[in-house]
Amino acid sequence: MEGPKLQVSGLNAYFGSKQVLYDLSLQFPDRAASAIIGPSGCGKSTFLRCLNRLHEEVPGARVEGSIRLDGQEISRLNEVAVRCRVGMVFQKPTPFPNMSIYDNVASGLRLLGVRSRDRLDEAVLASLKQAALWEEVKGNVDAPGIRLSGGQQQRLCIARALAVQPEVLLMDEPCSALDPIATTKIEKLVLELKRTYTVIIVTHNLAQASRVSDHTAFLYLGKLVEFGPTQKIFERPDEALTESYVRGRFG
Amino acid sequence: MPGEGGLGEVPPRRESIERRGSRLRILGRGFHALSAGVAVGWLLLVALLVGVLAWTARSAIRHSGSFLLLGAEWDPNRQIFGAAPFIVDTLLTSLLALLLAVPVALGVAIFLSELAPPRVRDVVSYAVDLLAAVPSVIYGFWAFIVLVPLMAHTVEPDLARTTGGTLLFSGLPLGVDLLTSSLILAVMILPTIAALSREAMRAVPRQLRESALSLGATRWEATRMAVLGPARAGILGGILLGLGRAIGETIVVAMVIGGGRTYPTSLFSPGTTLATIIADDLTSAAPPEVSALVAVGLILLGITLLVNLGARLLIARERKESEEEELPAHSRPRGLLPPPGAEFRGFAHPGGAGEAEAVLAEPVELPAWRRQLQAQLPGRLRRRRALYAAVAVLTLLCTVLALAPLASILYTAVQNGGRAVVTPSFYTDTMAPACNPATEHNCQLGGIGPALQGTLILIGLASLIAIPIGILAGIYLAEYGRNRFARSLSFLTEVMTGIPTILIGTFVFVLFLAEDPSIAASATTGGIALSILMIPLVTRTTEESLRAVPDSVRESARALGFPRHWVTLRVTLGCARGGIVTGALLAASRAGGETAALLMTAQGFQYYSLGLGRPIDSLTLVIFTTFGTPYPNWQEVTWGATLVLLLVMLTIGLATRILFHRHTAGAEVT
Numbered sequence A: 001m002e003g004p005k006l007q008v009s010g011l012n013a014y015f016g017s018k019q020v021l022y023d024l025s026l027q028f029p030d031r032a033a034s035a036i037i038g039p040s041g042c043g044k045s046t047f048l049r050c051l052n053r054l055h056e057e058v059p060g061a062r063v064e065g066s067i068r069l070d071g072q073e074i075s076r077l078n079e080v081a082v083r084c085r086v087g088m089v090f091q092k093p094t095p096f097p098n099m100s101i102y103d104n105v106a107s108g109l110r111l112l113g114v115r116s117r118d119r120l121d122e123a124v125l126a127s128l129k130q131a132a133l134w135e136e137v138k139g140n141v142d143a144p145g146i147r148l149s150g151g152q153q154q155r156l157c158i159a160r161a162l163a164v165q166p167e168v169l170l171m172d173e174p175c176s177a178l179d180p181i182a183t184t185k186i187e188k189l190v191l192e193l194k195r196t197y198t199v200i201i202v203t204h205n206l207a208q209a210s211r212v213s214d215h216t217a218f219l220y221l222g223k224l225v226e227f228g229p230t231q232k233i234f235e236r237p238d239e240a241l242t243e244s245y246v247r248g249r250f251g
Numbered sequence B: 001m002p003g004e005g006g007l008g009e010v011p012p013r014r015e016s017i018e019r020r021g022s023r024l025r026i027l028g029r030g031f032h033a034l035s036a037g038v039a040v041g042w043l044l045l046v047a048l049l050v051g052v053l054a055w056t057a058r059s060a061i062r063h064s065g066s067f068l069l070l071g072a073e074w075d076p077n078r079q080i081f082g083a084a085p086f087i088v089d090t091l092l093t094s095l096l097a098l099l100l101a102v103p104v105a106l107g108v109a110i111f112l113s114e115l116a117p118p119r120v121r122d123v124v125s126y127a128v129d130l131l132a133a134v135p136s137v138i139y140g141f142w143a144f145i146v147l148v149p150l151m152a153h154t155v156e157p158d159l160a161r162t163t164g165g166t167l168l169f170s171g172l173p174l175g176v177d178l179l180t181s182s183l184i185l186a187v188m189i190l191p192t193i194a195a196l197s198r199e200a201m202r203a204v205p206r207q208l209r210e211s212a213l214s215l216g217a218t219r220w221e222a223t224r225m226a227v228l229g230p231a232r233a234g235i236l237g238g239i240l241l242g243l244g245r246a247i248g249e250t251i252v253v254a255m256v257i258g259g260g261r262t263y264p265t266s267l268f269s270p271g272t273t274l275a276t277i278i279a280d281d282l283t284s285a286a287p288p289e290v291s292a293l294v295a296v297g298l299i300l301l302g303i304t305l306l307v308n309l310g311a312r313l314l315i316a317r318e319r320k321e322s323e324e325e326e327l328p329a330h331s332r333p334r335g336l337l338p339p340p341g342a343e344f345r346g347f348a349h350p351g352g353a354g355e356a357e358a359v360l361a362e363p364v365e366l367p368a369w370r371r372q373l374q375a376q377l378p379g380r381l382r383r384r385r386a387l388y389a390a391v392a393v394l395t396l397l398c399t400v401l402a403l404a405p406l407a408s409i410l411y412t413a414v415q416n417g418g419r420a421v422v423t424p425s426f427y428t429d430t431m432a433p434a435c436n437p438a439t440e441h442n443c444q445l446g447g448i449g450p451a452l453q454g455t456l457i458l459i460g461l462a463s464l465i466a467i468p469i470g471i472l473a474g475i476y477l478a479e480y481g482r483n484r485f486a487r488s489l490s491f492l493t494e495v496m497t498g499i500p501t502i503l504i505g506t507f508v509f510v511l512f513l514a515e516d517p518s519i520a521a522s523a524t525t526g527g528i529a530l531s532i533l534m535i536p537l538v539t540r541t542t543e544e545s546l547r548a549v550p551d552s553v554r555e556s557a558r559a560l561g562f563p564r565h566w567v568t569l570r571v572t573l574g575c576a577r578g579g580i581v582t583g584a585l586l587a588a589s590r591a592g593g594e595t596a597a598l599l600m601t602a603q604g605f606q607y608y609s610l611g612l613g614r615p616i617d618s619l620t621l622v623i624f625t626t627f628g629t630p631y632p633n634w635q636e637v638t639w640g641a642t643l644v645l646l647l648v649m650l651t652i653g654l655a656t657r658i659l660f661h662r663h664t665a666g667a668e669v670t
Ligand SMILES: Nc1ncnc2c1ncn2[C@@H]1O[C@H](COP(=O)(O)OP(=O)(O)O)[C@@H](O)[C@H]1O
Pocket: A015, A018, A020, A038, A039, A040, A041, A042, A043, A044, A045, A046, A047, A058
């Protein structure tokens, strides 16, 4: 096994003059799912958005510190190239409303300049299967993406992110807008995906974190309190703060 | 803990609360009835407008029939009324204006919504709003002084030369013609289209843009993929509203179109539109011609209503469509089979762990085309970023181009009217005899005293009528109007904001001509015409500000046991106050810049007002009647009036902006 897929050290993030992340350092191993937990407003989304350089698109936002992807500093890479390697799925499903299911999934590849119908077909099929959506939409891929149910839309967004074959998949509370059945499907999907991808998932749901992740990071007020194997974080954390959070004593 | 004495005290207090409550309830019902009555009254007024126009036009329609639409000759002396050339000129100028304005407006909208840094965005958005608020008579004056000579001496001869004087660009380039009219119309509708398109783009959720960025899109690609598509309906609606405005615009066109009354032979032909023939002839027309002109007005009303209705329906339908969910069973199937020989490297189903393990076991190997894609990435990225940069520069240029007229108008007005506005007597004097200070010794500047007085009286009258009616109707629509009638009325009100103002003037004029001709041209009719223009604006802004108050505010107030009208009056209106005041101010400032509705009602007057039953002057009418004068002192007065009007608009614009910002800031705190 080589080094970590993503290595974060000394990360500070700001909105204008307001600092929201303080000196974060942690490493995400390849082909594993890592969960990020913490009370709302503690900076989980901001942290995730630093990892694909989306944070800096917010006017006035700023990042300091080092994030290495396979050992390469991402701030030195082109941001478009970084985002091709680090995909993201948002809290609310965000299919492009004017595009069909097919076009949604193909959109990333079309950006990369893929025009061949055969290759697009191949990639769309593979991604839809990977996102466990194929069985539900086959024969219907020309229907608008927004006509799908919420859970299907979220899997469509996952398929769309997977189509460009990223190395890392970021998921920001992907189930918080979904019903329990759709949530279960996404969780199963994460368990599958982590075998080939580095998955980093932000979740409000502690049970979900314990079900899907191998490692868990606990953030509190913009600081990393503890990071370690999920089992350890949930059963015998080092920090009292983590203990009281995972026991549901606050947040 | 209340003791014996306490218990004795409670019953009277509760009784008084109950009595007060029932009194409030009765007041509330009365208020509900009042606002509903006002809303119905507003509907009746619109019906009266259409009815009076139709009634006045009926003799001409009976007399001329389809010749009105198809006939090519207009001769009041021989009672020949064929408006076909006017229809052609109207459609030609407005469509050409649209063609010129849309690309630039979209560039401005994309720049403001997607590409500009926030600080630039705020300043430029304000400038674009100002551009939309500049009265049309000022655009017309500026066009006549600045644009017409430029067109006549440079642009049109060049066009004729480069195209070899072919059909479209043949004839004598005079500068007052269809082409110049289209150009200035384009300048006028550009801010409307840009502002509405920008709003449609801003309404696209941020996460949609970020989804595109996360897929590796540049900002321009994200705009194309995730913004322009969802905003399409709103953009189209804005374009159609711009078209409606161009079709109904009177004053600007009347000042530069030249007045030719036959079919145009080229874009250099002078012309007459449906609106300008009414403006030119109505006040001096004999009864048969009045009827024919009103029939022309009906044609104009029909066209603008169709365009406006289309715009509003388009926006409403698309909005509803995007809210629908769930996959319908009947969507078109499309066979998507795995290409032969393509090896699939994913997981078929969740839980298919065995298969997954198998995939994991072999090293993940990318197909050749994927590897090629990665190799090509740097080169392609450079090209894509160059495209983004090019688009950014292009949209910036569009923005500069869009703002250039505002800069030129301000510059020319300060240059020519700057001295007048710092002369105190300018604000109190009446018009002086025409003269030239360069050659004559006793040449007086004169002033705009009567015009200032008239504008204030007209705005005062109009506000007195329109603001109470508009606010009550708006309250009815927002607070009580969950029924079908109210929804239709709200829609109608929206459509009414796009009705050509010349038709409002025509309506009031012919109504009074029939009832009491002695005051048909007076401050009273002018005020009424302006109030009809203001009512839909005030109604809409009131309704919108009230709807913006979250329902939770109403619910929590109701949960405390307040009767309904109490909630409406105190809580909701309190929250929406800023928006309502802003709307009333903006409507009043629109009225202050209005010319077309005053042409036949107020009609203008040389001296201070002699009463509400007599004609009255206004700033806009001064500009409209003296814009082409050869006398230097009158020119200076006209520029002075322009500058005063501009400064007032600027101040109101700035004031409402500050007021509105403070209002929203306050709402965030509470
Ligand atoms: N665009 C923004 N501008 C300013 N502050 C922001 C912005 N977005 C988030 N914040 C602040 O940053 C902090 C962290 O937010 P976020 O990362 O969204 O938290 P989480 O995802 O853990 O709920 C919060 O205090 C929030 O108020």
